[in-house]
Amino acid sequence: MNHATTGAQPRRLRADAARNHQRIIEAAQHLFADRGLETTLDDVAERAGVGVGTVYRRFANKKELIAEVFEASVTEFGSAAEAAAAHPDPWEALVQFFEYACTHLAANRGFSEVMLELENDRERFALMRDRIKPTVAAIVDRARAAGALQPDIEASDFFALVHMVGALAEFAKPVTADLWQRYLAIGLNGVRGDTTPRRPLPVPPLTDEQVEQAKSHVCSGRKR
Numbered sequence: 001m002n003h004a005t006t007g008a009q010p011r012r013l014r015a016d017a018a019r020n021h022q023r024i025i026e027a028a029q030h031l032f033a034d035r036g037l038e039t040t041l042d043d044v045a046e047r048a049g050v051g052v053g054t055v056y057r058r059f060a061n062k063k064e065l066i067a068e069v070f071e072a073s074v075t076e077f078g079s080a081a082e083a084a085a086a087h088p089d090p091w092e093a094l095v096q097f098f099e100y101a102c103t104h105l106a107a108n109r110g111f112s113e114v115m116l117e118l119e120n121d122r123e124r125f126a127l128m129r130d131r132i133k134p135t136v137a138a139i140v141d142r143a144r145a146a147g148a149l150q151p152d153i154e155a156s157d158f159f160a161l162v163h164m165v166g167a168l169a170e171f172a173k174p175v176t177a178d179l180w181q182r183y184l185a186i187g188l189n190g191v192r193g194d195t196t197p198r199r200p201l202p203v204p205p206l207t208d209e210q211v212e213q214a215k216s217h218v219c220s221g222r223k224r
Helices: 002-035 041-048 052-058 062-085 090-106 109-117 126-145 155-172 179-191 208-223
Strands: none
Touching: 002 041, 002 052, 002 062, 002 109, 041 052, 041 062, 062 090, 062 109, 062 126, 090 109, 090 126, 090 155, 090 179, 109 155, 126 155, 155 179, 155 208
């Protein structure tokens, strides 16, 4: 009887470890999306309801946790870029990618920060960086060659526009979650070629009251 009990114990431990691992990942996903990469491993442990030591046994540092949390998201981002590049219409291909990027980065502060780091971090997501950049460049080059874009627009302009939209989304999130859609349309209208139709602005601008509310949230966040 004792022998059977001893043999079952490692299975329970492995199951507990797997559950803790999942709780850590889910907590990190939530915190990174809401607070960005400034989230600490201590924050993750508190959110997951586990001891700090449990998190450090799973992840030697925050960089390892970030890589696991966002690996799938970055892979999907690369796949979305390739799907957009396959669109037969050059302008619609660009719109499809831009909308996908803004939709996902506006909703996830941490993912937005990870995408910014693709250019500079030679170790983390190096393969995805090398996959995404050429694909986006091909989308932009094709749209420009078709006359759908202004002739001096480059792929790097779109990376900047995506993150500008993401920053506006982060600012406005406490008062309205949809404002980024307005600036997505403004961005596309700003780079379109002369023969490309303008996109309607689907969301009204912030009111003066909403601007003040958003500013107060920014200030309160800095005081924490």
